[in-house]
Amino acid sequence: VGRTASRQNTNLMQLVYGKSATMATASVHGSVDEESDDDDDDEFFKPKGEENKKSREGFDVGDADVEDCSKFTIPSGKNWKDEEMIENIRDRFVTGDWSKAARRGQVSE
Amino acid sequence: MGKISSMKLKGSQNLRLRLLLSTLSSTPILIEDIRADATWPxxxxxxxxxxxxxxxxSDDCVVEINETGTKLKYKPGNVMGGKHVVHDCGVSRSIGYFLEPLIVLGLFGKKPLSIRLRGITNDSKDPSVDTFRSTTLPILKRFGVNPEGLELKIESRGVAPGGGGEVVLSVPILQDSLRAVTWIDEGMVKRIRGVTFSTRVSVQFENTMIHAARGIFNRLLPDVHIFTDHKAGPLAGKSPGYGISLVAETTSGCFISADNAVCYAQGEEEAEIEDEEKKDLIPPEDIGKQMAGILLGEIEQGGVVDSTHQGLLFLLCALCPQDVSKVRVGKLSPYGIGVLRHIRDFLGVKFVIKPDPLTExxxxxxxxxxxxxxxxxxS
Incomplete structure (x- = not known):
């Protein structure tokens, strides 16, 4: 049962947790243990490259220093003066069609 | 204390989150290769x-940094909290950078936290202090954080490069734990609020921003109020700047935010500044329009929080008692994805992530x- 559920949403789960993640249907992932198994006494003397095989499939190496910023601006060149654009989101406002908004809420249980 | 094995990580990414999760899960961490190849490592x-x-x-925490600053060892201690703490945040990042981890950390302290933070209140990189008040704090309340004692006071403002702003953050402690949420109804936008600010420039800048933003909202919603906050004298900090923070409140109690600020460049990458110095500042009218557009873009996404707050939302869900939490967001933000991965690594919590094709x-x-x-x- 767990397998079928996970196959359905493979894409996003894979995107977030990497390929191996789709196999592990359990909610607890082993990576925490894997990492803490290492003895930390000689962590300053690790040969270079050993820690490269960290369980971070989704990241490329270049990303390791990516800026620590939560703020995310959706890139949009949208012209909100455009009548059509406004009509598209009208039902997201109380001035729009309430029944449509209600249906939106229902489809997802 | 004997040997505690620590988690090994690389690079400067998500540093605040890593330190926060390390502290909450009492997992020591060792981070290597922090900007090892950068010009300024x-x-x-x-x-x-x-x-x-x-x-x-916190009490008992140990921070070790090597000579070049490329390696960091952190052994978390107990979060003590306390009143009348003062911290100078400097001017390389704004106060928002510090507030984000603090509001979660404070909840798990021994005593309620009340801290005065000095530095930059508004910039374009981090959520502004206004957004914290209007959007971030209500999200915490949703998870059962006591609204009494949870507040952020803006005493003075400051923008880059000089800073000089001051805020006081109060965070209550959790008596037990957070409360799991089922939060999938994003509702309909019933009102839009906002605040503009100006420091060491004419108040007219604010009126222009408001006028431009209103022009876009007016065709959608009559209930739009944007307040002004013009600071003068010592309350205006050390540098000129202006900005706007907008928030849309929905019928189901969701808060969707967008903010930005304009000022002279922050003095971090000295080498680059010479090139960028000639870059024109964005005029107030454009900032107003831009932020109104970004807010509409966020509303269009249809999540219960905006892109910026996804990380906090996931974190709070993961820190809940062993109940099911269920939330809806728009497109996953890169930072949100980073948070999900770190939550798995530190807390062993994995989310089930399902697209909802009908509402995207x-x-x-x-x-x-x-x-x-x-x-x-x-004790």
């Missing part, structure tokens, strides 16, 4: 400042890790 001033702040509000949103479900406020019980 190692930790940045704001990162060191955040480490100092952690030392200030994403539903995430998880069982919290059952974190309790342990500091409170320690």
């Amino acid at each position: 190692g930790l940045r001033p704001h990162e060191v400042s955040f480490l100092r702040l952690l030392e200030k509000i 949103t994403v539903i995430l479900k998880c069982v919290g890790c059952g974190l309790k406020n342990l500091s409170r019980k320690v």
